[in-house]
Amino acid sequence: MFEKFSDHARRVVVFSQEAARDLHHDYIGAEHMLLAVLDLCEREPTLGAAEALAQLGIEPKAARARIALQPGPDNLNVSGYIPFTKQARKVLENSLREAQALDDAHIGPSHLLLALTSAAAADPETPIGTAITALALSHENLRAALRAGTAARAAALVTPQFAPQAIKALAVAKVHAQQSGSSTVDLGHLLLGLLALDDDVVRPALDAVEVDRDRLADEVLGRLPRRE
Known part of the structure; x- marks a missing residue:
């Protein structure tokens, strides 16, 4: 025993x-x-x-x-x-x-x-x-x-599940990664995924601090490495 x-x-x-x-x-x-x-x-x-x-x-x-x-x-x-x-x-x-x-x-x-x-x-x-x-x-x-x-x-210990909006953001991020020829989804792609969605948290928060979402997206796109 x-x-x-x-x-x-x-x-x-x-x-x-x-x-x-x-x-x-x-x-x-x-x-x-x-x-x-x-x-x-x-x-x-x-x-x-x-x-x-x-x-x-x-x-x-x-x-x-x-x-x-x-x-x-x-x-x-x-x-x-x-x-x-x-x-x-x-x-x-x-x-x-x-x-x-x-x-x-x-x-x-x-x-x-x-x-x-x-x-x-x-x-x-x-x-x-x-x-x-x-x-x-x-x-x-x-x-x-x-x-x-x-x-x-x-x-x-329960693992949190992704909400539907988060899953959509990840899907958009993956599309941006594929379009840029990247084999990985990077932080820039994730940010683009977030900016593409109309949600109740991220968009109002960016508006509150007067962030131009379109300009931010352009800046991120311009900085992402692209495979020729």
């Missing part, structure tokens, strides 16, 4: 170990994983999990401060391998299901966080249950925030 973990998810595992050691705990629990996810979100606020938390009004640093975990004895020397608790292992397993439910190929911090909220709902009296409750976080509102963030990012 770990081969499906993204680099960020692997960092969560490392941070979980560090959180357990800092608290002198000889185990990694779901609560340590929550601290780790919040730590990563604080360091990298552009992560999907971080943006979802921000949408829900949860600031990672403040959230970490609100999670009260009882430290272990100072004389407990925690080194080497630290085992996961049964609950934490269940979270790791469920994170794969969360990724599959969202049609994601890899497990990331968002999926771990979703699995943590499910663990909290299943065992509200455990440390992870108390911590998630303190943050007023739930599986439902987190998933909704994640889906909203995914939709927003997808919308931002």
Whole structure:
């Protein structure tokens, strides 16, 4: 399963170990994983999990401060391998299901966080249950925030399409390029294409600054290289 973990998810595992050691705990629990996810979100606020938390009004640093975990004895020397608790292992397993439910190929911090909220709902009296409750976080509102963030990012990646007028301008530019014997459509050809159209933006803008369109077109035509 770990081969499906993204680099960020692997960092969560490392941070979980560090959180357990800092608290002198000889185990990694779901609560340590929550601290780790919040730590990563604080360091990298552009992560999907971080943006979802921000949408829900949860600031990672403040959230970490609100999670009260009882430290272990100072004389407990925690080194080497630290085992996961049964609950934490269940979270790791469920994170794969969360990724599959969202049609994601890899497990990331968002999926771990979703699995943590499910663990909290299943065992509200455990440390992870108390911590998630303190943050007023739930599986439902987190998933909704994640889906909203995914939709927003997808919308931002949509390639703009050429409007009909722009397509006409390009066609005119291509004609000018062919007439001048050019194998490429240059900026001059594009400008001629724009000047040839009667639109609601370019023409009024040129008129506003008192540009003689016919004279400008003649100047451009005179400067275009022609193949003899």
